[in-house]
Amino acid sequence: MSRVYNFSAGPAVLPEEVLREAAAEMLDYKGSGMSVMEMSHRSKDFQDILDAAEQDLRDLMKIPDNYRVLFVQGGGHIQFAMVPMNLFQNRVGDYILTGQWAKKAYQEAKLFGTANVIASSEDKTFSYIPDCSDLPVDEDADYVYICLNNTIYGTVFHELPNTKGKPLVADISSCFLSEPIDVSKFGVLWGGVQKNVGPAGLAIVIIREDLIREDVLPGTPTMLRYKTYSDSGSLHNTPPTYTIYMCGKVFQWIKRMGGLEAMKERNEKKAKILYDFLDESRLFKGTVEKKDRSLMNVPFVTGDADLDAKFVKEAKAAGFVNLKGHRTVGGMRASIYNAMPIEGVEKLVAFMREFEEKNS
Numbered sequence: 001m002s003r004v005y006n007f008s009a010g011p012a013v014l015p016e017e018v019l020r021e022a023a024a025e026m027l028d029y030k031g032s033g034m035s036v037m038e039m040s041h042r043s044k045d046f047q048d049i050l051d052a053a054e055q056d057l058r059d060l061m062k063i064p065d066n067y068r069v070l071f072v073q074g075g076g077h078i079q080f081a082m083v084p085m086n087l088f089q090n091r092v093g094d095y096i097l098t099g100q101w102a103k104k105a106y107q108e109a110k111l112f113g114t115a116n117v118i119a120s121s122e123d124k125t126f127s128y129i130p131d132c133s134d135l136p137v138d139e140d141a142d143y144v145y146i147c148l149n150n151t152i153y154g155t156v157f158h159e160l161p162n163t164k165g166k167p168l169v170a171d172i173s174s175c176f177l178s179e180p181i182d183v184s185k186f187g188v189l190w191g192g193v194q195k196n197v198g199p200a201g202l203a204i205v206i207i208r209e210d211l212i213r214e215d216v217l218p219g220t221p222t223m224l225r226y227k228t229y230s231d232s233g234s235l236h237n238t239p240p241t242y243t244i245y246m247c248g249k250v251f252q253w254i255k256r257m258g259g260l261e262a263m264k265e266r267n268e269k270k271a272k273i274l275y276d277f278l279d280e281s282r283l284f285k286g287t288v289e290k291k292d293r294s295l296m297n298v299p300f301v302t303g304d305a306d307l308d309a310k311f312v313k314e315a316k317a318a319g320f321v322n323l324k325g326h327r328t329v330g331g332m333r334a335s336i337y338n339a340m341p342i343e344g345v346e347k348l349v350a351f352m353r354e355f356e357e358k359n360s
């Protein structure tokens, strides 16, 4: 068996320890004589897995008691629709466009009412975070929406926007559990888990209780109402049981690693190794404004598309996989999520140095 260093943006690398545990429990979960995959979602064993996952997440993120944790199928794209369907009262949402995921959320909201762009960084291919200290927030806005960490472009909000009293909704898919976060500053936080938390197929929604409404947009299907998940403990129908089990294992791994403060320290260390190299390199360049750099997704280019392709190909042969940039951006992108070990980044930088010497 040989494991590669996987820099995929998602689905992405998971902690090896977690994969080994899951493998050991595959045929017989804690004496049940079956895999978690084969278990009833109404069984005590699964209820324990679900309860522990929620509690561990609450502990890690210090989620206040007036927030609910919902396990929702359908990944990120379903949340683009669920947010307006559940939060629209005046049918107005204000969006800050910092990349493709924010833009998709904005476009989806337009299906249900008015979506305003109150700030954007599209003028410079989303290579920075706009100043959000005094935005033209609509008086009727039901919420202000951001994508906290921009997976494709590699930027992150270091400061939250001034929403002028409106609830802040944030997509945290690609920075979920990468560092501490003050949940109380948000109305809704949601993340698809396949970037930093677990296997694909699930979004976790952390929502302030008063935003879980009965009077959602007329026609909102039962399975697209936050209330359905809140009332049933995310068990209205069969949830993605195995994915939830894996997420729970990752939460426990993060706890063993020392929690979110320790994750942050480790992630900063990894990102610094890569950014320091990019800043001194004669061949490779980072593509975003330094002040807005993400800890999780690091896009870079050589400036020559053929050389980029050569790099991606040679890196792959050397065991550094999924470094090709997003199809809309080109170049390269290294996603260095929680589960990427420090030596993965160190070895990547050593490989980049070598490539630079040979090609410049």
Ligand SMILES: *Cc1c(COP(=O)(O)O)cnc(C)c1O
Pocket (backbone or CB within 6 Å): 010, 074, 075, 076, 077, 078, 101, 147, 149, 150, 151, 171, 172, 173, 174, 192, 195
């Ligand atoms: C990947 C990603 C999405 C899309 O997730 P899907 O589960 O594929 O719908 C949305 N937002 C962000 C920030 C992402 O990184």
